[in-house]
Amino acid sequence: MPVPVDDLTSDEPFPVKPESAEYEALSFLVIHHEYGFTPQEIAARTGLSETTISNTMAQLVENGLVERAENNYYIDPRQVDELTQRLRSINSAVELFEVAPNDDSYAEEDWKKEVPSIDPDEQTETSDERDSEAVEARAEALIEEVENSYPE
Template sequence: MPVPVDDLTNNDPFPVKPDTNEYEVLSFLVAHHKYGFTPSEIAARTDLSEASASKAMARLFEDRLVERAETIYYIDPHRADELKQRLVSLDSAVQLFEKAPDDAYAKQGWEQEVSSIDRGERTEPTSEHSKTAEERAQALIADIQDRRAEE
């Protein structure tokens, strides 16, 4: 019997949030994806304590975002680009909400101040797909503002 593709795909949200120890560790491992590190090595290269790095790495392993060989944690080389894109997307979402004015109509063109996901450069929409994404972002911002107004 055929199985619907939706039943086979994992729709769980990305388990890493910005400004967390997991984000810090995953960012480090993705940036250095050609090497494996112990928790103490991660702690020595980041602002985390060894205990925090160890807990974060264990959670990332449980979430199947990193691999482990004994006490060495590393990124599967086949997933490095995917994980990098997810982290870039998180950074872009944070930047979008930090740059968005409380009143989206206060300053026309504010969205041009937000860096492109690809290179951190300002870009103009160049395709119908980009315009659609921009329209969706504006609708999302309008929805957030409506919710704030109701509160």
């Protein structure tokens, strides 16, 4: 019996965040996917504490990202390529935000004051409108000056 694609896909986000203990442990295991490691070995090679690794590995096993046999944790060989791609995606996103320019409007304090509200009851003056009012005022002053200098 055919199964709808919506039933086969998951909308759950990847449960590993950049720069987290889960990320460090999973990255280590993916890189060394040919071997299984004890929590002590993972802790020694990642620089994380054994307590952190114990909790982290339990979370990774619960999320189905890591397998456990006896006291060794490893990556299922069928998941290596997918996990490698997921970790690369996380790295790419982190790198993208690290090189993002700091001169964009949203990086400045009070940027919201420069954006008009879409609520008609809360319409605010934008910088373009303030600038055009200043230009109009200068133009009117010049016209008045010219009219006063050259009366008819």
